[in-house]
Amino acid sequence: MNVLSLEKISKKYHLNKSEITPLRNIYLTVSKGEFVTVMGPSGSGKSTLLNIIGTLDSPSSGVMTLFEKYNSQSMTEKQRALIRLKLIGFVFQSFNLIPFLSALENVELPLRIMGIKRNERIKKVFDILARVGLDKRLNHYPSQLSSGEQQRVSIARSLINDPELVLADEPTGNLDSTNTQEIIKLMKELCAEKRVAFLIVTHDNEITWAADRVLYLNNGELNNKT
Structure with missing residues (x-):
């Protein structure tokens, strides 16, 4: 099953008399349980890509299909909210x-x-927080948690509703090297255990070892990384 299919996706913005095209003719499929990394420098279109996939934005042209059911050309606002x-x-x-x-409480909110x-x-939240190693920190507030612990809470929250796809935007950007490796290892394990697809956008080479596929986004174009 493909949880995501992008066919010739482009995004254009008009600013004054200028046209900006952060994405050009993107083709991408992601299968259930796959761990995919999209690399690229700042300004390459990574956040725009995630916003479209996450239904926070719409493509200017092309077709996105989510979970072999929802089509970007006919998706209603109610469907978008339900998907998120x-x-x-x-x-x-x-x-x-x-x-x-x-x-x-953060993980419980959804x-x-x-x-x-x-x-x-409460049972479901306790189980997922225990799985990410935070069963002793349930009642701690974000300010009482380390950066690595806060990201574990964020990962637990992303999985609490048993999604088909997790989108991660620079998930190790605020972490040191040790925490980076621990967080990537955790996400990779959860990907396999729960058969949930992970799509990670990053400029961090330390992430690529875990990926089933590494793609490169630059100047709005997506290619296999060489």
């Missing part, structure tokens, strides 16, 4: 944790939005 809540998980460079919520009963929520 249930089918796609997000991991960010800056963690994006809510500072006044504990680790448990389940609360879905209306899952409390007992079921």
